[in-house]
Amino acid sequence: MxxxxxxxxxxxxxxxxxxxxxxxxxxxxxxxxxxxxxxxxxxxxxxxxxxxxxxxxxxDRTLLLSDELLLKILSKLPLSQRNPNSLVCKRWLNLQGRLVRSLKILDWNFLVSGRLITRFPNLAHVDLLNGCLFSPRNSGILLTHRMVSMQMRYGNCSNWELLEENLLPVEVVDGGLQALANGCPNLRRLVVINASELGLLTLAEECLTLQELELHKCNDNVLRGIAACENLQILKLVGNVDGLYCSLVSDVGLTILAQGCKRLVKLELSGCEGSFDGIKAIGQCCLMLEELTICDHRMEDGWLAALSYCENLKTLRLLSCKRIDLDPGPDEYLGFCPSLERLYLQKCQLRSKKSLRALFRVCEAVREVVVLDCWGLDNDMFTSASVCRRVKFLSLEGCSLLTTEGLEATVLSWLDLETLVVVSCKNIKESDISPALATLFCNLKELRWRPDAKSLLSSSLMGTGMGKKGGKFFKRT
Missing domain, CATH: 4.10.810 (Virus Scaffolding Protein; Chain A)
Structure with a gap:
């Protein structure tokens, strides 16, 4: 035991x-x-x-992660989860604010109080357009323009008077620009209205990386401040806007701009005045300019000839222009843009064959031509495009006066044509297609044919082999 x-x-x-x-x-x-x-x-x-x-x-197990590591994790999440993630805790709210790069300001006090910089310290793109307007809240009247949208107290005044009444003073806008420049030295893109030369000078001194600027209600004096932005590459100037505000940009301002912003790659002039001298100065000084957009211009006659000084220009856009150039001068003084590749005409009034002929003469080296919803383009005017012998891409949409005969007379002279798009051109009839035009269709790489709602070309070509030679194809729309 x-x-x-x-x-x-x-x-x-x-x-x-x-x-x-x-x-x-x-x-x-x-x-x-x-x-x-x-x-x-x-x-x-x-x-x-x-x-x-x-x-x-x-x-909270995320407390074991550093801010840098957690930022990398949050940056990989989709944008749709950004707002829900910011509601987790204050730390996540601050971290999500550091991830925001682009912001549209609606409350000006949010900027001048410093809360904007504290909440979003890494902003690169800022839109101040609607923030520069103060309007009554809870108002039942809303004014909407293609550029701004604002509430109003009453509706018995013009849009111009309403904007002037509700637009922040120049001094207030300049103060906001100074606060933004001090807090966002890495700013790259800015949209603003009613700024002055001093405000833009402050911005140019503090934000050396500013590359894109969109300035509304601009004038010649303001352009002195823009000229200090030496690294500016993309610029949009909005001068006069019918029914909204009136501001003057002339040859003086364009010359100041050209001498200061020599690294411009894209330039858009909307509602700007000027002439041959202003466009010539831009062409001679801005040697890197590749894209020029002219919208609703008020330029004097003869300005088209200055485009030949833009030797590296690749894209020319004319938008909503009531006229092009009523007196472009003789052909020997027009010249041409040797590097031009694309020509876009949208919502323009093509009233004069002489001006349209001069435009195609300047753009004779172009390879892509797009005409969208332009009034007045008929057979006689479209034949002036025959001078552009290198066209490979042609798109016609909303050209109601153009007929099949006028289309054929021009496109048959373009031996390099590869793509043809015809949409909503009601006077172009399939019954008028000639054998020569049908042969051209066979040799195209791409054909999008919908001149009207009753177009049956795609079904009538079934079994004929048209548009299917080699690696080429016929694309239905």
Whole structure:
């Protein structure tokens, strides 16, 4: 008989195993759960210990991650989750603010109070257009323009008077630009209205990386400040807007701009005045200019000849122009743009064959021609495009006066034509297609043909092999 059997009260006697010991013997993770439950029970019994032992379920595991690592994780999430993520906690709210790069300001006080910089310290693109307008809230009248949208108290005044009444003063706008420049030195893009020369000078001195600027209600004096932005590459100037505001940009301002912003790649002039001298200065000074957009211009006659000085220009856009150039001068003085590749005409009034002929003469090296919803383009005027011998892409949409005969007379002279798009041109009839034009269709790489809603060309060509030679194809629309 052993000693343990003789002395049942001995402390060395082995107690019988419990069911919990057997259950937890090979379940190591569960021991941590039991331990946490024990800590919780101790904390509930002793109120003083609640400050020393935190609740296991309320521990924020993201606190173990640094801000830099958590920023990398949040940046990989889709944009649709940005707002929900910012509601998790204050830390996540601040981190999400550091990820925001582009913002449209609607409340000017948010900018001048400094909250904008604190909330979004890494902004690169800022739109101040609607923020520069103060309008009554809870108003039932809304004025909507293609550039701005604002509420108004009453509707018995003109749009121009309404904008002048609700536009922030120049001094206030300049103060906001100074606050923005001091807080966002890495600003790259800005949209603003009613700024002055001093405000833009401050912006140019502090934001050396500013590359894109859109300036509304611009004039010649303001352009002195823009000229200080030496690294500016994309610029949009809005001078006069019918029914909204009136501001003057002339040859003086264009010359100042050309001498200061010599690294421009894209330039858009909307509602600007000027003449041959202003466009010539831009062409001679801005040697890197590749894209020029002219919208609703008020330029004097003869300005087309200055385009030949833009030797590296690749894209020319004319948008919503009531006229092009009524007196372009003789052909020997027009010249041409040797590097031009694309010509876009959209919502322009093509009233004069002489001006349209001069435009095609300047753009004779073009390879892509797009005419969209332009009034007045008939057969006689479209034949002037025959001078552009290198055209490979032609798109016609909304040219209601052009007929099949006028289309054929021009496109047959373009031996390099590869793509033809004809949409909503009601006077172009399939019944008038000649064998020569049908042969041209066969040799095209791409044909999109929908001159009217009743077009049946795609079905009538089935089985003929048209548009399917080699690797070429016929594309239905």
């Amino acid at each position: 052993s000693v343990l059997e003789e002395n049942p009260d001995s402390p060395l006697k082995k107690r019988p195993p419990r069911w919990s010991d057997i259950w937890l013997k090979k379940t190591k993770p569960l021991k941590h759960v039991v331990f946490a439950m024990q800590l919780q029970s101790l904390a509930s019994k002793d109120p003083k210990s609640q400050t020393l032992i935190p609740h296991f379920a309320n521990i």
